[in-house]
Amino acid sequence: MVRHAEATGQQPDAPLTNKGESDAERLADFFHRKGIKHIVSSPFARAVATAKPTAEKLALRIKQDQRLQERVLCGKPADNWLELLESSFHDMDKQWPGGESSNQAKKRILAVVEEAAKTEEPTVIVSHGNLISLLLHTIDPQFGFQQWKQMQCPEVFHVDLVGQTITKIDLS
Template sequence: MITNLYFVRHAHSTYTPNELERPLSERGKEDARWITELLKEEGIDHVISSPYKRAIQTVEGIARFLGLPIELMEDYKERVLSEQPVENFSEAIEMVWDNYSYAFEGGESNYLAQKRGVEVVYHTLERFEGKNVAIGTHGNIMVLIMNYFDAKYDYNFWRELGMPDIYKLSFKGKDLIDVERISNQKIIC
């Protein structure tokens, strides 16, 4: 039995220091409508999201269209890079990808964040076996999860992600058997 997890990287957000409440920007809201149109074609059975507002807002259109609730799962939240803002975000991300064991003070190493992400994926696969599940999430945790199953999904892959973006990961049991990018063509809403 095949289970399809549609990892939806959130759309563009308006920066606020409050990670949990950071909303989508106007461009992000427009792109979330595009995400809804793409997911309408995928036979989605369940909608899950990180508790972060920008992730929820990115998948709420498909949930509304299908009349489904959005189940919040804490472990789909973005990796915690540091307890304090870092001086240079790009350099900081590159550092943690270069050394999977390295963590800034109060932050998660790649290993720790990846472990959290893979555990929630296994939990999702067990609960929704044979179903199509849309998951509102974040770029770094999404790629760390993908990297666990295939090392080609790395820092360079993360840098090329769109915002938003959708990757369909197909599993047979707990084995990843296929990855397909769903959002490779922009639809005009």
């Protein structure tokens, strides 16, 4: 699981920053000898741009999957979005107008990860911090809002659904 590299904003078409582009190249170097066979990405520009150098280096195509797009917390911008997000880790069924609950979002990403696991081939999945943190919470209920806040762009986790383990990968 890869949280996208640093972007210029949160809009679906927000490009990577110069640092984000450099980090995406570092990810390609990291994944180069890992035997990766598939790359699945959120369709948001920052996720695809994060995956692109790896795809090019490994001569793989990026499969874009709508289920990996960023979670919609609520239907309209909210000044207290951080507060809303934190509460969504405590009440996983809470749904604000126009948004999706944590459980709904978790179901989306879990379906993608389970499909990738069925191939039994190494797969890179690129998505967004909140969605990834909800997946990680499924495996480790201690992974919550505070851990989400500490996530970097990019961040890489090895997720083992069978063994129910999460390993944060050090890219330095």
